[in-house]
Amino acid sequence: xxxxxxxGSVIVPDWHESAQGxxxxxxVLRKSRRRVFGLLERPVLPPPVAIDTASYKIFVSGKSGxxxxxxxAKLAGLETTVVFWPAKLQASNRVVMFRFEFWDCxxxxxxxxxxxxxxxKENADAFLFLFxxxxxxxxxxxxxxxxxxxxxxxxxxxxxxxxKFDQYMHTDVPERDLAAFRQAWPLPLLRxxxxxxxxLADGRTLDGRAGLADVAYVLNGLADQLWxxxxxxxxxxPAPEAASS
Numbered sequence: 001x002x003x004x005x006x007x008g009s010v011i012v013p014d015w016h017e018s019a020q021g022x023x024x025x026x027x028v029l030r031k032s033r034r035r036v037f038g039l040l041e042r043p044v045l046p047p048p049v050a051i052d053t054a055s056y057k058i059f060v061s062g063k064s065g066x067x068x069x070x071x072x073a074k075l076a077g078l079e080t081t082v083v084f085w086p087a088k089l090q091a092s093n094r095v096v097m098f099r100f101e102f103w104d105c106x107x108x109x110x111x112x113x114x115x116x117x118x119x120x121k122e123n124a125d126a127f128l129f130l131f132x133x134x135x136x137x138x139x140x141x142x143x144x145x146x147x148x149x150x151x152x153x154x155x156x157x158x159x160x161x162x163x164k165f166d167q168y169m170h171t172d173v174p175e176r177d178l179a180a181f182r183q184a185w186p187l188p189l190l191r192x193x194x195x196x197x198x199x200l201a202d203g204r205t206l207d208g209r210a211g212l213a214d215v216a217y218v219l220n221g222l223a224d225q226l227w228x229x230x231x232x233x234x235x236x237x238p239a240p241e242a243a244s245s
Contacts, residue, residue, distance in 0.1 A: 012088040024086035062130030067163035126157035136172035165191035
C-alpha cells in the first residue's frame with residue numbers, strides 16, 4: 001500500500017516506486033548505474049513523456065567532518081553536484097523533473113577564501129544544515145547557523161539533516177535534544193545513514209536504482225518544500241509561517 005502524503009505535502013510519496021515513476025527514473029540511470037550530468041546537461045525523455053524542469057540552487061552548510069560531501073555524493077550517486085529527480089504533484093497529477101544543484105564548500109576553504117561563502121549563498125533557493133549524530137558540537141552549532149541565514153535570507157527553504165544516524169551506539173545527540181530543537185526550530189529534520197547502498201554484481205559499483213530508493217525521502221522532501229515556496233511566491237498557495245529564529 002502506498003504511503004499517505006504528509007499533511008500539507010504537494011508531492012505524491014512513493015510515486016517513484018510505481019510503474020510510471022520507474023519509467024521516468026530510467027532517464028537518470030544507465031545499466032542500473034546513476035548517470036552523470038554536467039551543469040548544462042539534462043535527462044533525455046521520449047517525446048510522449050516530456051516534462052518541465054524546475055531548477056534550484058541548494059547550499060549545504062555544516063561543520064567540517066559532518067559529511068557534507070558524502071551526503072551530496074549519496075544524493076547524486078556520484079561525485080557531482082547536479083541531481084535530477086522526477087516527482088508527481090498531488091493536485092494535478094503532473095510530473096515535474098526537479099534539478100538540484102548542490103553547492104558544498106569545506107569549512108577551511110571558506111575561512112581561507114572569504115569570497116567563497118557569499119558566492120555559495122548568492123541566489124540560493126534552499127539551505128541544508130547538516131550535523132552528525134556522532135558529533136555533539138556540530139548539533140550545538142545549528143542554532144547559530146540557522147539564525148544567521150534567517151537574517152540574511154528570510155523565507156528561503158531551510159532543512160536540517162542528521163548524518164551517521166545508523167551509528168546509534170555512538171550517538172551524541174539523544175531524542176530528547178532533538179525534540180527540544182524541533183520546538184525551537186520547527187523545520188523539516190531528516191536522518192541519513194552513513195553506510196553505502198547495495199552494490200552490483202561486480203562488487204564495486206553502487207546499484208543506482210537501490211541508491212535512489214535510499215535517498216528518495218530526502219529528494220522528495222526538497223522537491224516538496226521548494227515547490228511550495230514557488231507556489232506561495234506566485235500567490236497560488238498561502239505563504240508558510242516563518243520559523244522561529
